[in-house]
Structure formats: structure tokens, C-alpha cells
Ligand code: HEM
Ligand SMILES: [Cu+2]
């Protein structure tokens with residue numbers, strides 16, 4: 001009765017299971033249950049849960065909303081490309097557009113305030129990777145994902161694109177200011 | 180159908196001549212893919228090493244796509260075909276069903292692999308092996324993958340057919356051996372996986388040819404990972420089977436309990452369906468309930484199964500060693516194990532790396548909220564190099580040290596180098612995966628050409644520790660590649676110049692039982708139903724559990740410190 005031969009005892013399913021093996025199965029099972037309940041616990045009591053607010057959209061429709069948001073709230077422009085810096089109204093909605101190969105606009109937030117940030121892509125899939133906080137969210141074309149965020153510290157943050165999106169992928173760096 | 184059967188004089192294993200040829204060709208094709216993928220790995224690693232940055236971006240993404248395809252698909256699946264034929268016709272001592280059709284499968288896989296590689300190397304298909312829509316590869320890319328998959332599907336059916344043949348021709352008594360049962364698990368999952376794969380790759384092929392207008396990116400991700408994740412479950416079943424095989428061959432070990440081990444394999448089949456969910460945890464299109472259900476119900480039972488194997492495999496070895504008289508203290512059985520035998524050392528390193536590095540990191544990564552800390556970072560390839568490379572690939576390397584003499588009838592060349600190869604590959608891979616996960620914990624992206632973001636409108640400076648981790652990735656990556664190259668050298672060298680070994684007796688009919696004192700038979704007589712205590716294994720298992728629990732909660736602590744999200 002080895003692993004490469006048919007079981008010597010033809011009624012192998014009737015053999016008793018050793019105590020030690022039972023103990024390990026019991027422990028492993030308990031641990032799996034703890035991990036299961038931990039996710040649910042965090043949904044109720046945790047402060048970091050990924051939003052479920054999602055709408056189907058199109059690149060055109062999302063771009064139009066973002067344009068309106070930028071036009072209404074731009075406070076200045078930065079860099080040679082004149083990327084608009086947009087102050088998101090407190091508790092209000094901000095739009096972040098992923099496209100080949102930029103994140104636009106630059107968002108300006110305040111520490112401790114909560115914002116609804118709308119994420120979507122104009123073309124390929126992209127990855128929203130907020131650094132150095134290290135929060136990572138997939139961004140898809142056709143889906144408008146509304147994520148509520150509350151910055152906990154002021155500073156300058158980078159948005160790295162961490163879903164491969166073609167040859168300019170590494171130049172796709174965005175920015176968020178938190179005051 | 181006339182074939183002949185050869186009984187290997189060294190092990191007592193019996194090979195159907197047709198099946199044997201198929202095993203050899205599949206294994207060799209796999210090694211070839213590993214060679215190509217390994218050369219690509221060198222390009223990947225030397226580009227991600229910040230001080231070297233060898234390739235320009237277009238070449239980097241091309242080479243990375245080829246690395247993923249050749250390693251994860253071509254190398255692993257070719258080798259798995261050999262494992263399936265071995266676990267059926269050799270272990271059941273029967274003929275292979277329909278060898279002609281098996282060859283058709285082999286050639287479809289080979290042609291598919293060539294077409295896929297051609298598409299990538301031609302430069303039009305640097306889309307990564309996941310080929311997320313709407314980024315488009317040339318139709319040849321998808322066509323190559325589809326042909327390869329169809330070939331593999333045919334191999335699966337030949338395996339199932341062979342089980343039927345063995346049953347009908349009564350070449351074994353009672354139930355199939357545990358290793359064959361594990362291979363059957365792998366095969367059933369493979370059939371499911373490949374059908375899912377067809378469900379997404381065929382429409383994608385039509386889309387790339389302009390016949391379908393659009394494919395929803397979220398739907399694509401969900402169905403694609405039904406292929407991508409389930410296929411990892413195939414790999415796990417295959418390498419766990421090999422662990423049991425090696426424990427049986429090297430130690431004459433029998434499973435602690437057939438019931439438990441088989442049940443654990445069965446769990447893999449039951450709970451794989453939507454394990455793909457853990458690739459979608461940071462996606463917009465799935466609800467939280469869906470994510471929790473599919474990562475816990477479906478995934479934790481598969482995790483439970485792996486934890487069971489992680490206990491029963493070393494437990495079986497410990498029991499066998501204790502029966503031989505290595506009973507001192509907790510660990511004499513382990514200290515006195517044949518550490519100089521690459522079959523064993525490779526297998527044991529594979530077990531430890533897979534459990535401690537791959538398993539734990541995988542569950543953390545697959546926890547709904549924790550996933551946001553690592554999604555698409557360098558942590559992800561760090562994790563799966565611990566599973567599919569230092570777990571699966573290393574197990575395949577280890578079993579090859581057994582296959583070269585029995586299947587290829589050659590003695591391994593350079594026994595000294597054979598002795599160190601599993602350590603070189605296994606240990607540098609272990610460090611590599613740790614530093615990759617370290618870089619990912621600090622946020623470094625996967626599939627990213629430039630940590631300096633040259634050409635971007637802004638600058639972002641990664642923490643110094645991230646640069647350090649990436650440099651270490653470079654160093655240990657190169658060491659791992661040397662370890663892999665050494666293995667290829669040893670295997671190819673042995674096939675070409677190794678001492679030819681006696682091939683054993685040929686006969687027209689299968690011989691029902693292995694010679695009594697051979698490896699293939701001896702184990703069956705050592706076993707009795709009485710239980711042997713395995714305290715050493717209990718200690719190892721508790722160590723795993725404690726590391727698991729600590730690391731799991733450390734990550735919740737990290738999560739609690741980031742911006743609030745809801
Ligand atoms: C021999 C040494 C190896 C080294 C040094 C190595 C190194 C790497 C590195 C650094 C990456 C990540 C690149 C990035 O995301 O920027 C990577 C990706 C990958 N590797 Fe390996 N690897 C090796 C062997 C293998 C093997 C044996 C397999 C499979 C069995 C494998 C499968 C993969 C896959 C599937 C990816 C993901 C590609 C993608 O992101 O599309 N690797 N490898
Ligand atoms: Cu991008």
C-alpha cells in the first residue's frame with residue numbers, strides 16, 4: 001500500500017483516521033473559518049473596503065462628465081503640459097480619467113475629508129496604484145467605479161499605472177495633493 | 180493493437196513502448212520551452228534590475244510576454260502530459276489507449292506553441308499571457324494558444340481512456356493508486372479549465388479578426404481567470420502527486436491515510452469553479468458578496484486541501500523513516516533523509532517553498548480587502564514564483580532525476596552537480612520570491628519597465644528599500660536562472676552523453692506485478708494499517724500555521740493604516 005500502488009486494503013475508505021490527522025484537519029478548517037469571518041468582520045467594522053458603487057458607462061460619457069468637473073473646479077495648471085489641478089469640493093465628486101498614457105487631472109484633496117472619486121478608462125485597462133500609500137485598484141473602460149476615499153495624511157502622492165497598457169506604460173504617472 | 184512492454188530493471192516500473200515514447204517527447208518539448216522561457220527570464224530580470232536595465236521597453240514587454248507563455252503554459256503543460264501518461268499507463272501497468280490520437284495531441288500542442296511564440300517574437304503581440312482586452316494581439320497569438328489547448332485536451336482524454344483500458348483489462352486490483360488519483364484530479368480540472376479557456380479565447384480570436392465588435396473587459400477577466408486560475412489548480416494536483424510519488428519511491432512511504440489524501444484531492448475538484456475570483460478582488464465589476472463567497476467557500480476548501488497534503492506528505496515520509504528505525508527525537512527521520520539525493524532534496528524544497536512561501540502569500544493575496552495592498556504589484560509574481568516555480572517546476576525537476584534512468588535509460592552525468600542543483604535553484608528561488616514580495620509590499624509594480632518613470636510629467640521616488648529589493652531580485656534571479664540552466668545542462672547532457680543503462684526485458688504482454696524486491700513493489704509489503712506517530716511533522720505543521728496566522732494579521736494591520744476607503 002504505497003502511493004504508486006493500489007491500496008493494499010481494498011476497503012481503504014473504512015480505515016480509521018489517525019488522531020493526529022484529525023487534529024490537523026480540525027485546526028486547518030478552523031483557521032479557514034476564521035479567515036472567512038475576518039472578511040465579513042472587516043466589511044462591518046473595518047475602515048478600508050473597496051466600494052461597490054459601479055455604473056456602466058462609455059468613454060465618451062465619462063469624458064464629458066470629467067470635462068465638466070475640470071472646467072468647474074480647476075484652480076491652476078502645472079507642468080509643461082498644463083495639466084489642470086482640480087480642487088475636489090469637500091465631500092463631493094471628483095473624476096480621474098485614465099488614458100494612454102496619463103492620469104488626468106491632478107486632484108487636490110484635504111486631509112480627513114471624504115471624497116467620491118470616479119475612476120474609469122478611455123481605452124485599455126489601467127491600474128490605479130496610489131503611492132506611497134499602496135492602494136491598488138483595477139480601472140476598466142466602460143465601468144465607472146465610484147470610490148470613497150478619506151486621506152489620512154497630507155502630502156504629495158503619486159498615481160502609478162500598474163496594469164500594463166502598452167509601450168508608454170511607465171510614463172503614466174499621476175498626482176494627488178493632500179492639504 | 181500491438182505494442183510491447185518494458186520492465187525497467189532498476190525500478191520494476193513497466194513502460195508501454197508507445198506511451199514511453201510519448202512521455203519522452205512531451206518531456207523533451209517541455210525542457211525546450213523551459214530553455215526558451217529561461218532565456219527570456221534573463222532578459223526580464225536584467226531589465227528589472229535597476230542598475231542594469233538591459234532592454235528597451237518594447238523588447239522588455241515582448242520578452243516578458245514570451246516568458247509567461249513559454250513557462251506557465253508550454254513548459255508546465257508539456258511536462259504534465261508526460262506525468263499523465265506515466266501515472267496512467269506506467270503505474271497501472273497497462274497499454275496506453277489510442278497512442279495515435281495522443282500523438283495528434285502532441286503535435287497540436289507543438290504547432291500551437293510554435294505559432295504562439297512566432298506571434299510574440301514577431302512583435303505584434305506583446306500583450307502578456309493574460310492578453311486583457313481591449314489590448315489586441317495578432318490573431319496568430321490566440322490561434323496558437325487555442326491549438327495548444329486543444330492538444331492538451333486530447334492528452335487528457337487519452338489519459339481517461341487509459342484508465343478505462345486498465346479497468347477493463349484488469350491490470351490492477353481494487354482502486355487506482357493515490358498518485359494516479361492525483362493525476363486524475365489534475366486531468367478533470369484540466370478538462371474544465373480548457374473548456375473555459377475555449378469559452379474566452381475563441382471569441383477573442385474572432386474579435387482580433389474583426390468578426391466580433393467588442394468584448395467586455397470585466398467579462399473577459401472573469402472568464403479568462405477561469406482558465407488562468409484553474410490551471411494553477413492543475414499544477415498543484417500534479418506536483419502534489421509527484422510529492423507522493425517521490426515519497427513512495429525514495430522511502431517506500433505509504434500515505435498516512437488513503438481516505439484523507441484522496442478526499443483532499445477531491446476537494447480540489449469540488450472547489451475550483453470560481454477560485455478565479457481572487458484575481459478580481461480589486462476590480463470594479465463584482466460585488467463584495469460575490470468576492471467574499473467565491474474567495475472563501477470556493478477557495479478556502481482548496482486551501483484546506485493543500486494544508487492537508489502539506490501535512491500528510493511529510494507525515495508519510497516520517498512514518499516510513501521511523502519504521503526503518505530513525506526514531507530518535509523529533510527530527511532524526513528528517514536529518515537522516517537522503518539530502519544528497521536530488522530526487523528527495525528537490526521534492527522537499529518544493530514542499531517547503533510551496534507551503535511556507537507560496538501558500539501563505541497566496542491566501543493573503545486572495546483575501547478580499549487585503550488584495551488592495553498588493554494587486555498588480557511585484558508581490559503577485561513574487562507569490563506565483565513561489566508556487567509554480569519553486570513548487571511545481573522544482574518538483575518536476577526533482578522527478579526528472581528519477582525519470583532519466585528509468586524512462587530515458589541513461590545515467591545522470593556529473594553526480595556532484597546533480598547534488599547541488601536543487602539547492603541552487605530552490606534556495607535562490609526562495610530568496611527571489613521573498614524579495615519580490617518585499618518590493619511589492621513597498622508598492623513596486625509588476626510588468627513595469629522603469630522605476631524612474633523617465634518621460635513622465637512628474638517624478639516619484641520609490642523608497643530606498645524598494646530599490647534594494649529590486650537589486651536583490653536581480654542578483655537572486657540570476658542565481659535562479661543559473662540553477663535552472665544547470666538542470667537543463669544536466670538533463671540534456673545525460674540524454675546525450677550519459678552512460679547507457681540496461682533497458683530491461685521486453686515482452687508482448689503486460690506483466691501484472693512488479694518484481695518483488697523492486698522499488699515499484701517493495702512499498703506494498705511494508706505497509707500495514709497500524710498508525711505510526713509523526714510528532715516531527717506535527718511540529719513542522721504547527722510552525723506553518725503559526726507563521727500563517729502571524730503574517731495574515733500583520734497584513735490586516737498594514738491595511739488598517741492606509742487611507743479610509745468605502
Ligand atoms: C528561472 C528563473 C526565473 C526568473 C529569474 C523569473 C523572473 C521573473 C520576473 C522578475 C517576473 C516579473 C516581471 C515583471 O512583472 O515585471 C516574471 C514573470 C513571470 N514568470 Fe518568471 N522567472 C523565472 C522562472 C519562471 C518559471 C519556471 C515560470 C513558470 C513555470 C515563470 C512564470 C512567470 C510568469 C507566468 C510571469 C508573469 C508574466 C506576466 O506578468 O505576464 N517564471 N518572472
Ligand atoms: Cu495605464
Ligand SMILES: [Cu+2]
Nearest residue numbers: 161163165169
Ligand atoms: Cu499602464
